[in-house]
Amino acid sequence: MTTADARTPARLRHTPSWLISLVSAHSHRLVGAGFAAAGARGYHYRLLAALDEYGPSSQAALGRATAVDRSDVVAALNELAAQGFVDRTPDPSDRRRNIVTLTADGTRHLLELDGVLTGIQEELLAPLSPAERDQLTGLLARLADHHAKSR
Amino acid sequence: MTTADARTPARLRHTPSWLISLVSAHSHRLVGAGFAAAGARGYHYRLLAALDEYGPSSQAALGRATAVDRSDVVAALNELAAQGFVDRTPDPSDRRRNIVTLTADGTRHLLELDGVLTGIQEELLAPLSPAERDQLTGLLARLADHHAKSR
DNA sequence: GGGCCAACATTGGCGCAACCAACAATACAT
């Protein structure tokens, strides 16, 4: 045997960016699997959530609210519209825009995905106590906030 | 205007998996840009780090140590070998294996990437105090650990 | 020794997320 077994290199084990991407990868696997089982993927949930919270919106506004690229919004909305979760009609007051609307089916779908997602939070944070979970989300929120502002 | 500006939907703002992927995406952008400027990418760093820590290894062992798929190890090693950062010679004692060795140039390159990476940690964790940084890495490490074990 | 299964390197492919460049149509500001 020429050395090297299944232990992560030390310089990675203690590097925050590595830990974050590790945990993110795991979370991503869980979410991806859960969403896939419901016939969706990340972009779909983001868009549906934005529509539910802000009401009918233009595609550009949706992209801004969800940090999804305009071009990717198009593709995801095509899929959502094909499933009947969303309606897309031209805005009469600004003919560049489409007004995207959440349908009743779309709302149902969103609620289903909400369920998937909350279940996954539990699984993801399993080893942490409630206090620790708050600590973690607080710290992460501050990081996310900081970097969102300096954009 | 039909509502919806640049605020993230509330159900996402408080969802750990969302925060994690947000921060991870940001970290990923930083690391990706830094590595790209040095002519590398994530897989390269992982492999070089493993080689440096464990010494000459087979490709399969490298894949295990870095959680990189065997097939992706092949591609990354091709790139690293083309840059002269790594040597690949057949193992005389087991002709199925290649022995991958870190060259002097490879070590230099690794050190350069180390520098890039530590700079990025600073940028990534900027808004946190030293104590908070320890808290965060501690919590993340526990999550990573937990999920690594249940694999 | 013959036969079988496991491990290895390699090729080729897939899906998702994130991003970029270009374009035509429309709105708007000066």
Added chain:
DNA sequence: ATGTATTGTTGGTTGCGCCAATGTTGGCCC
């Protein structure tokens, strides 16, 4: 009126994480 910005859309590219198939080689059992 002319230029600038915004919008939806098409059509790419990249990184990362996977999976399947192939041919070669080792190790093991009988």
